[in-house]
Amino acid sequence: MVSKSLFLAAVVNVVGVLAQAPTAVLKDNEVITGVLEGTVDTFKGIPFADPPVADLRFKHPQPFTGTYQGLQAKDFSSACMQIDPYNSLTILDNVLNLGKVIPEKFRGPLYDMAKGTVSMNEDCLYLNVFRPAGTKPGDKLPVMVWIYGGAFIYGSSAAYPGNIYVKESITMGQPVVFVSINYRTGPFGFLGGDGITAEGSTNAGLHDQRKGLEWVSDNIANFGGDPDKVMIFGESAGAMSVGHQLIAYGGDNTYNGKALFHSAILQSGGPLPYYNSTSVGPESAYNRFAKYAGCDTSASDVEILQCLRSQSSQVLHDAQNSYDLKDLFGLLPEFLGFGPRPDGDIIPDSAFELYRSGRYAKVPYITGNQEDEGTILAPVALNATTTPHVKKWLQYIFNKASDSAIETVLQLYPQTLSEGSPFRTGILNALTPQFKRVAAILCDLLFQSPRRVMLNATKDVNRWTYISTHLHNLVPYLGTFHSSELPTQFYAKIGPSDSYLRYFISFANHHDPNVGTNLLTWNKYTDEGKEMLEIQMFENTMRTDDFRIDGISNFENDLNLYG
Structure with missing residues (x-):
């Protein structure tokens, strides 16, 4: 006969097991x-689309047709196919000696990826949901949807x-549901060129993100989230995606209306x-990818795509990793070759033109940068040690720019060390x-100019902007470098963590970053005041967004400097 104490112990054990197993219907x-x-x-x-394999490779995602019944949603899925960060980032690590320059607690997930391989698979269209324990359907918590960079x-x-x-x-006291979405990158998600455009399969990675958002709209209420209060946010390519x-x-x-x-x-x-x-x-990137995948680039576009879809994942992975140090192992040419492109479909026009003509979703937003975004990218031109070298490098990168346009950049960003980055x-x-000169150019071209274009064009929505300087004079060569805020957002709750977590959580709840944060009031950006929050290591201040006006304005307006 089972004793009362043993029975109670068994009940407690069962309850404990059940407590470890939250469910959603x-x-x-x-x-x-x-x-x-x-x-x-x-x-x-959690799968949100059918696996983009075989005939679906490179194509827009299709709705998930499987069953969720019995799904044990306990582990992250594999990453989508991508470059080997071990090779490229380890070389970058060696060039800048990041292991000694960057304190361990500031290295973050991008640095960590350099220390080993990443599990990857073409079957990768999965997302993740995090919620306060015990959240129930009907709680209608705001939803924060994260889109990663890279x-x-x-x-x-x-x-x-x-x-x-x-x-x-x-x-x-402002609970949220957090969702993160996988999406295809490189040629798997952003293959361009005549063939893929004619097929209607451009910008598949953007469609992956949108399919994930559609899943959120359809299903997040079952997790206790509110589909009518969704905030999208991301960093680097994730911010570009946003x-x-x-x-x-x-x-x-x-x-669905x-x-x-x-x-x-x-x-x-x-x-x-x-x-x-x-x-x-994109046409050049497409042809190179096809060539290294063993496909005949003189064949018709239909035949090339058939060839690419017939190859193994490993063959395509090797083709994607065919670049060398001169091209920063694919980061530079693939960044220009593989990325969101106007296609007459999801992106109907040039991005700057869409904003300037008012063709954007009218929602409140926050946009900001790290002070020294370009330092982590500047080693791509490490061999450029004179002005003629830098000019030649700029001509290589911006092959459609005129000599006068390149000269203008060199004049606006002189060799003067005190004007370079780290600023x-x-x-x-x-x-x-x-x-420092190259780092300043890359910072303003790729990060500061798009931010100002948005702020200047979106006068009919509430907007806030920031600059983070939390590593100023702390990290040699890199300063407050690109992605340096991520460890304090997702791992180590130190330094500027509260500024990102609390402002952003408030924004998801109230469309205002200032509610219940116990932080400095962050004033909205206006055309007159150009108000900007400066996020420092242990405190914040308000300042004016008035730095490097001439240089950044040049990048806003000379569109031939982009690929």
Whole structure:
């Protein structure tokens, strides 16, 4: 006979097991099971589209046709196919000696990726949901949807767990549901050229993101989220993705008659005025990819695509990794070759033109950058040690720009060390005589100019802007470098963590970053005051967004400087 104490112990054990297994019920009463991680319910590896394999390779995602019944959503899915970060980032690590320059706690997921291989698979269209433990359908919590960066050539939602955001939202009394989405990168997600354009399969990676947002609209209420209060946010290529989702279909962000998202945050990225999907950059990247994949590039476009779809994932992976150090192992040419392009479909026009003509989703947003965005990219021109070298490098990168346009850039960004990046460091941090100059050019071309284009064009929505200087004079050569805020957002709650977590959580809840944060009031940006928040290591200040006006304005207006 079982004793009362043993019976009670068994009951407690069963209850404990059940407490470790949060569930959600999706369409047709399909039950999925997640994991309780402290005060957070996690559901990892939920498919939101059919696997983009075989005949679906390179094409727009198709709705998920499988069943969710019995899904054990306990582990992140594999990353989508991408470059080998081990090769490229390890070389970058060696060049800049990042292991000694960057303190361990500031290295973050991008640096970590350099230390080993990444599990990847073409079957990768999965998302993850994090919510306060015990959240129920009907709770209608605001939803924060994260889109990762990686220059459109690598990245994974697994590098950005949402636990820290959910925990902080509970502490603030402003609970949220956090969602992260995988999307295809490189040629798998952004193959361009005549053939893929004619087929109607351009910008598949953007369509992956949108399909994920559609899944959120259809299903997040079953997790306790509010589909009518969704905020999209991302960093680097993730922020560029957000910038393009805002202008997708000329600003039409509706699905089944309802908005897919209602606010947005762009960290270190924005719209770039790429040439269209059949221009030289994507066509060249397409041909190189096909050549290294063993396909006959003299064949018809239909035959080339048939060849590419017949090859193994490994063959295509090797083809994507065919670039060398001169091209920063594919980062530079693939960034220009593989990325969101105007295609007459999801991106109907040049990104800058879409914003300037008012064809964007009218939602409140936040946009901002790290002070020294370009330093982590400047080693691509490490051998450029004189002005003629830099000019030749600029001509290589911007092959459609005139000599006078290149000369204008060189005049606006002189070799003077005190004007280069890391900014405000005088003659220090000059890895080479031209390093700080190149870093300043890349910072303003790729990051500051898109931010200002958006701010100047979107006068009919509430907007906030920031600059982060939290590593100023702390990290040699790099300063407050690109992606340096991510560790404090997702891993180590130190330094500027509260500024990102609390402002952003407030924004998701109230479309205002200032509610219940116990932080400095962040004033809205206006054309008159150009108000900007400066995020420092341990405190914030308000300042004016008035730096490098001439140089950044030149990049805003000379569109031939983009690929």
